[in-house]
Amino acid sequence: MSKNQALLARRQAAIPAGAASAYSIFVNRALGSEVWDEDGKHYVDFAAGIAVMNVGHQHPKVTEAVSRQLSRYAHVAYPVQAYEPYIEVCERLNKAAPIEDATSVLFSTGAEATENAVKIARIATGRPGIVAFTGSFHGRTNLALSLTGKVAPLRTNYAHFQPGIFHVPFPVPAHGMSEEDSLKALDYLFKSSISPDQVAAIIIEPIQGEGGYYQAPPAFVRRLREICDQNGILLIADEIQSGFARTGRFFAIEHCGVEPDLIPVGKAIGGGLPLAGVVGRRAVMDKAQPGSLGGTYAGNPLSCAAALAVFDLIEEEGLLERSHTVGGKLKAALERIAARNDLVPMGAIRGVGAMIAFEIFKERGGNVPDPDATKAVANRAREEGLLVLPCGYWGNTIRIAPALTIDDKTLEEGVARLTRALQHDTGSN
Incomplete structure (x- = not known):
């Protein structure tokens, strides 16, 4: 049994279901825009503790x-x-x-x-x-x-x-x-x-x-x-x-x-x-x-x-300007992803600064929300080593809120992992 599995069993025994976590992983350490779980798996963090870690995990200052x-x-x-x-x-x-x-x-x-x-x-x-x-x-x-x-x-x-x-x-x-x-x-x-x-x-x-x-x-x-x-x-x-x-x-x-x-x-x-x-x-x-x-x-x-x-x-660290830069890179990447025909139908890309989101739909070119596909994409992102959070009134939005201190290399790696998560058929196409 892995450490994550053992901790999951302990959590289920000790904590009520109402106090849920989005993912059944347990953090060992976090640094900047990266997280490692108890089994040593590496994640790019596009959740930032629900937009809390704007200056990144464990900033020395x-x-x-x-x-x-x-x-x-x-x-x-x-x-x-x-x-x-x-x-x-x-x-x-x-x-x-x-x-x-x-x-x-x-x-x-x-x-x-x-x-x-x-x-x-x-x-x-x-x-x-x-x-x-x-x-x-x-x-x-x-x-x-x-x-x-x-x-x-x-x-x-x-x-x-x-x-x-x-x-x-x-x-x-x-x-x-x-x-x-x-x-x-x-x-x-x-x-x-x-x-x-x-x-x-x-x-x-x-x-x-x-x-x-x-x-x-x-x-x-x-x-x-x-x-x-x-x-x-x-x-x-x-x-x-x-x-x-x-x-x-x-x-x-x-x-x-x-x-x-x-x-x-x-x-x-x-x-x-x-x-x-x-x-x-x-x-x-x-x-x-x-x-x-x-x-x-x-x-x-x-x-x-x-x-x-x-x-x-x-x-x-000029984080007001960095927020615009990070958000611009993310939106440009998402626009490129949305133009592809081999991915889950997505669009409605939006955001101000580094508060970015997109929606997942039932069919390409439509706007009928697909919350089931959204959950599947978020779970597949976790498997690929990326942390994102679904949200939205219709449950079909993926929000992206990385640390404003994220470096370009880590940002690009996160986008690559997200792209792979969107490539997988969720049964909604």
Whole structure:
């Protein structure tokens, strides 16, 4: 029995099925954009811990920063006593955010960040309503799950509903939902379900993560900003997956030329350690009473040290520009692959920066989603030594989010392995 097989048996005995992993492999070590499992098999990592490892696995500056902090103290609890790394992370967030007069608060997970953004919005406005979008993902905790606009598997067989939360369709023209349709649905919502003067916030991912890497059209986001301003509604830009240079800007909302009121952040901020936060306008953030925001581990010193290294690396290694370069190479390669007739039918190639996706269809030239073929391709990629993640409202999207520090040779090897995975007949042609 291999080490992977032995660990799989132990996992099945010790851990419930709900805590699943996409692949039955167990990591031994990871470095840069490469991973080795317990059996010694090598993988090119195009998942990056779900867009967390933007600066790559085990970046020396991150590990050095964490080690240095560990030699001083690992935990004291910010709600009890403050410390400089927490303050410095907030200072860096405030400077990076496209929000005038910003302040920040730190948490441990993305779900905490989105829930607290909603909490702040409700406190600041005195209103209960929140508008989110279909296809969205905002977390697995109860309120965050109600915000999430996708059922399977997250909300299957679970009465998740929280009061005051409404969904409107996210605009995806390729699947029959235009910007105009989405705005019309929002107008209908305001006329039929909740008055806009009872809505605290509209929350949107500038680029949907689990929803399929669909970008919210900039003009659409600008119109949302106008609607919010006209009705005293706050605009929340969920940047947990799209932030920290992933799209070639520090935050994806910058592509829209819009200033949101609140930005939940997470994932890549901690360089692999758990850290999240909310950045927002001071006038909004200061409505929360002292002691109402935070948590025992929120803004842990080790995570803050890692985050400060991440901030430095984005600047020092030119990762905003590198994101564009990596994304350009990936999209060009995918266009070449899509033009071939000997591969699984694919297309709808899209992406901003290094947040790239494509879809797999039932037939060449069509647009009927094929989720079964998508799963098969992802599994075959794993067999070829490549880690990618399926996603999407229809389950037929493959997302590619490598480390922004990936070198060209490793990137090309990953593309080669993906091409081989797409060559295999999944029974959907």
